[in-house]
Amino acid sequence: MINLLQNIATGRATDLQIMATVAIILLMFLILLYLILKPDNKRAKSRISNVVKQAKSNSPLPIAQVSIRRQAEGSGNVKLDEIIRQLTPKPDLLRENMQKAGLHPNLGRLLLISIIVGAIFFVFFHLTTTYPLLLKVLLGIIFGLGSPHIGLYVLKKRRQKKFLSLFPDAIDLMVRALKAGLPITEAIKNSGEEIADPVGTELLKVTNGVKIGGKLPDELAKAQNRLGLQEFQFFTVALSIQMETGGNLSETLANLSDILRKRKQMQLKIRAMSSEAKASAYIIGSLPFIMFALIHTLNPGYTSQLLTDPRGHFAIGVGLFMIALGCGVMYKMVKFEI
Structure with a gap:
């Protein structure tokens, strides 16, 4: 050895x-x-x-x-x-x-x-x-x-995206349970049993925490730490405020579900409007690689200096850095926070 x-x-x-x-x-x-x-x-x-x-x-x-x-x-x-x-x-x-x-x-x-x-x-x-x-x-x-x-x-x-796609349906189930006269903990439990993962798993963790002596706002805060989603933070704040001040919780959650759905619709609309700029970024970013592959296939001696000479390596590094910088700038230009 x-x-x-x-x-x-x-x-x-x-x-x-x-x-x-x-x-x-x-x-x-x-x-x-x-x-x-x-x-x-x-x-x-x-x-x-x-x-x-x-x-x-x-x-x-x-x-x-x-x-x-x-x-x-x-x-x-x-x-x-x-x-x-x-x-x-x-x-x-x-x-x-x-x-x-x-x-x-x-x-x-x-x-x-x-x-x-x-x-x-x-x-x-x-x-x-x-x-x-x-x-x-x-x-x-x-x-x-x-x-x-x-x-x-x-x-x-991937998990956050799946959670956001199912979370408005879970809130709608809670609203129906509240209108039927169930308490909020039972409404959350029913939604957790009906909705698929990861929404169902997280909601069941909240209700299980309440069963063993935890408080609902604390268990929701723990779930927020596990998820890291702003949409779930809205839900946590709405329930915390309602428990302190009172009010029509079913109406509050219904409005929250409607806001989340409109928020999702706005994100899809922005994605559709910015698709042209994204396609341009993809084409511009891929053109140097496509042209290099074509030229190297037709005339390998013309591009061999870039692959064998140290100065060619430096030029390739600078070119890749500039392409990455340009793609990053275009990505920031077409990305919007809702």
């Missing part, structure tokens, strides 16, 4: 040796991570025994000794949580993004996925490119750290 690492450092290792070394290191790291993630049964049994002793003696014990529930914001392992706090600059923000994406906020699992993705990209670049070994490692680290965050962003946007 030491000889392999020396050969890799001096550049004398073969592709098979490098891949074997990476596989061995990754396997050792996974074994170490498994040992860290392995549940501590002794600690769980100790907590359970404390709860049993309290039930038999009826003597109050500190909450930290009695609780056998795994903390929702942690991984359930003290060692792993400490490692994550050291490696991650903003673990709370990551947990919040995972909740908005509809995932369990387990940073240990996210760290494991990042390591596996980074190793896969390292092997891919090693087999398909002739870059220096240090550059391949850096690219693997960049893709390993960036890909899970991009995936979280995509999942979050």
Whole structure:
């Protein structure tokens, strides 16, 4: 193993040796991570025994000794949580993004996925490119750290979009239940049982929180933190104000449902009106790549200097930066906040 690492450092290792070394290191790291993630049964049994002793003696014990529930914001392992706090600059923000994406906020699992993705990209670049070994490692680290965050962003946007498409129907069900004489908690529960996920799941979490002793405004605020949607904030504020001041809640929610639907219609109208500018941006942004591919196909020697000469690499980098900047400006021009 030491000889392999020396050969890799001096550049004398073969592709098979490098891949074997990476596989061995990754396997050792996974074994170490498994040992860290392995549940501590002794600690769980100790907590359970404390709860049993309290039930038999009826003597109050500190909450930290009695609780056998795994903390929702942690991984359930003290060692792993400490490692994550050291490696991650903003673990709370990551947990919040995972909740908005509809995932369990387990940073240990996210760290494991990042390591596996980074190793896969390292092997891919090693087999398909002739870059220096240090550059391949850096690219693997960049893709390993960036890909899970991009995936979280995509999942979050997809979940929020689906929530907004179903939320007005859920409010309409609440209005009908309120007009039938049901309390607001039962109306929310009925909507959660009838509407598909993610609206139904979040509404049921709110009612379950109320059942175990929570207050409705607090549970709605927790749901807002899990969703991060302005539309749900409107719903939370409307219910909070009605509980404090009173009034016709069914009429308030009906107006809110109508506002949300009109808001959605306005967004679709803006998207239709800005579709011409977006199409222009797509065409302008793709033309350089299409023309380069055509010219390279017809006359490879004409474009070979851009691919082989360092000055050509610099020119390609500047051109890609300018194209990205122009596309970003056009994107901001056609994006409107409602």
